Amino acid sequence: MNILFSSYIYVYLNPLKNGCYKYGKHQFDHEPFYIGKGSDNRINVHIREAKRNAGTNRHKTNTISKIKKSGHEPIRFKLYENITELSANRLERFLIAR
Secondary structure, three states: OOOOOOEEEEEEEEEEEEEEEEEOOEEEEEEEEEEEEEOOOHHHHHHHHHHOOOOOOHHHHHHHHHHHHOOOOOEEEEEEEEEOHHHHHHHHHHHHHO
């Protein structure tokens, strides 16, 4: 059985909302508004969805649009990389619950 370690967990932060946001061992200087899992270029797909006013998560899409209209970009980065899809699924659920 070949297990691929190509998934990752990422976060989107709102640069318009400064502060100290602690979630377990993670601490952010801006408010997190979305946690996702993916592979390849998934981390950037939400920017294109917001531009087209598409996607099913209206809160995420509206937040991205508001950030872009203010002349900023959402802060986005990978929290965990090179993990299996199964691990990514479990970790995503855990982080969202926090």
